Amino acid sequence: MADQSQQASGGAEPLLELSNVSKHFGGVMALQNVDFTLLPGEIHGLVGENGAGKSTTMKIIAGVHTDFDGTMRIKGREVRLRSARDALANSIGMVHQELSIVPDLSVAENVFLGNQPLTSIGTVDWGRMNREAKQLIASLGLDIDPTTTMGSLPVGLQQLVELSRVLFSGAQIIILDEPTSALSPPEVKQLFEVLRRLRAEGRSIVFISHFLDDVLDISDRVTVFRNGKKVITEQTKNLTKDSVIAHMIGRGSKDMHMGEAAELTGDDAKPVVLSVSGVSDGKNLRDFSIELRAGEIAGVYGFMGSGQIELARALFGKVPLRRGSVSLDGKPVRFRSTAAARAKGIAFVPENRRMMLFRQEPVYKNVSISILERIHRMWLKPRTEKRITEGHIKDLQIRPPRTAIPLGSLSGGNQQKVALAKWLTHLPRVLILSEPTRGMDVGAKEDVIRIVKSLRDKGVAILVLSTEPETILTLADRVTVIRKGTVAREFATGHIEKADLLAAA
Numbered sequence: 075m076a077d078q079s080q081q082a083s084g085g086a087e088p089l090l091e092l093s094n095v096s097k098h099f100g101g102v103m104a105l106q107n108v109d110f111t112l113l114p115g116e117i118h119g120l121v122g123e124n125g126a127g128k129s130t131t132m133k134i135i136a137g138v139h140t141d142f143d144g145t146m147r148i149k150g151r152e153v154r155l156r157s158a159r160d161a162l163a164n165s166i167g168m169v170h171q172e173l174s175i176v177p178d179l180s181v182a183e184n185v186f187l188g189n190q191p192l193t194s195i196g197t198v199d200w201g202r203m204n205r206e207a208k209q210l211i212a213s214l215g216l217d218i219d220p221t222t223t224m225g226s227l228p229v230g231l232q233q234l235v236e237l238s239r240v241l242f243s244g245a246q247i248i249i250l251d252e253p254t255s256a257l258s259p260p261e262v263k264q265l266f267e268v269l270r271r272l273r274a275e276g277r278s279i280v281f282i283s284h285f286l287d288d289v290l291d292i293s294d295r296v297t298v299f300r301n302g303k304k305v306i307t308e309q310t311k312n313l314t315k316d317s318v319i320a321h322m323i324g325r326g327s328k329d330m331h332m333g334e335a336a337e338l339t340g341d342d343a344k345p346v347v348l349s350v351s352g353v354s355d356g357k358n359l360r361d362f363s364i365e366l367r368a369g370e371i372a373g374v375y376g377f378m379g380s381g382q383i384e385l386a387r388a389l390f391g392k393v394p395l396r397r398g399s400v401s402l403d404g405k406p407v408r409f410r411s412t413a414a415a416r417a418k419g420i421a422f423v424p425e426n427r428r429m430m431l432f433r434q435e436p437v438y439k440n441v442s443i444s445i446l447e448r449i450h451r452m453w454l455k456p457r458t459e460k461r462i463t464e465g466h467i468k469d470l471q472i473r474p475p476r477t478a479i480p481l482g483s484l485s486g487g488n489q490q491k492v493a494l495a496k497w498l499t500h501l502p503r504v505l506i507l508s509e510p511t512r513g514m515d516v517g518a519k520e521d522v523i524r525i526v527k528s529l530r531d532k533g534v535a536i537l538v539l540s541t542e543p544e545t546i547l548t549l550a551d552r553v554t555v556i557r558k559g560t561v562a563r564e565f566a567t568g569h570i571e572k573a574d575l576l577a578a579a
Contacts, residue, residue, distance in 0.1 A: 487518020
């Protein structure tokens with residue numbers, strides 16, 4: 075593997091090297107014959123669509139996945155890491171997208187979590203811990219009081235504090251998973267200054283991100299994964315955003331598979347049901363606007379952490395909005411609870427089905443829970459609930475077709491159908507669907523797509539939010555791309571391809 079990547083970097087020997095690595099999960103091939111090198115003192119970008127193999131590769135390097143084929147070398151020495159602790163012992167640390175901070179503890183306590191310095195009598199040496207934490211944080215160019223409560227810091231500083239904890243462990247290889255997804259532009263700039271400083275100190279960084287502009291800005295080299303295989307490793311100066319996207323989606327052939335292109339049919343003559351203008355939640359959602367029209371599916375596409383989840387929850391009254399306005403049928407509304415949103419005809423199916431379903435309860439109770447006040451005032455009427463549910467089971471082809479079976483015994487796709495069924499007895503004005511087909515087999519996806527489109531044809535205004543471009547292109551009549559909480563681009567009519575969404579995001 076001492077190949078063109080080494081030659082392009084002055085012939086440096088790899089600090090870390092994967093050779094012919096493959097990984098299976100049951101009968102599914104997640105990685106196939108992957109080669110990867112990380113050079114001393116480089117920032118190496120890692121990109122690919124969801125499921126391309128990026129995270130699996132990094133979890134092998136970080137000691138999370140221990141059962142794989144192929145070899146891994148650190149400084150030329152073959153190793154087989156058995157745990158995250160084993161990885162740390164080999165100077166490998168990882169900062170995950172979901173930060174592992176303890177918000178109620180101080181900054182210093184988070185930096186030294188599990189490794190607090192002790193006095194001679196075995197108590198925590200608070201003075202030494204605060205001094206050393208301040209020095210470590212200052213080495214990153216930050217001026218933070220180590221006694222500050224971690225949860226009071228903005229997300230960008232929390233991330234840098236967690237990075238300082240990895241550095242405290244002595245890591246020379248640092249893996250960053252989607253480090254800029256929740257950061258504002260000034261916070262991204264601050265992070266990049268820190269990463270360049272670490273590179274100058276000789277540390278090596280793997281930078282995993284969907285945000286291609288960020289990858290091309292900070293990386294020395296970029297590796298692209300597709301369908302569990304490494305497609306290319308190239309110096310960043312030789313790449314463009316368009317060329318990276320072409321490698322990611324394999325566009326060289328002219329073959330278009332389902333969900334890779336669409337003809338949008340947005341119709342501005344249809345009445346606006348819900349209008350969202352300049353809304354912000356003070357965190358991930360920033361000055362976002364969209365209009366939902368009767369009998370139309372509006373798709374919102376963006377990478378994980380771009381603000382879609384916050385938008386969906388805010389419109390259903392789950393989280394408050396700090397700024398902006400929402401109008402329903404032209405009248406201002408402010409949903410301060412989910413009950414208030416439901417009363418106005420807003421329905422929500424979240425990305426995590428467990429948030430709204432009761433897996434231990436029978437199917438009919440999961441369907442009827444949203445309409446109990448409509449079908450009886452004082453006494454439960456299981457016979458009526460079952461009769462209504464039987465109709466939905468038939469219409470939605472829920473399998474097995476039994477009203478009393480525990481919901482948890484159904485497949486994920488059929489659980490999603492039940493989640494939709496609870497809103498179908500009385501059609502909502504607006505239906506919000508977050509990741510409606512995630513984790514389903516092909517047959518279940520087709521059923522859910524059919525159901526959603528049938529609701530559109532009945533006049534429901536539908537908002538579909540997804541990190542999967544195929545889902546958006548299969549369902550949406552018009553598309554809004556969200557990038558770091560704000561509108562990046564809008565597509566209303568005409569031909570659109572997956573590459574257009576990736577480029578805008």
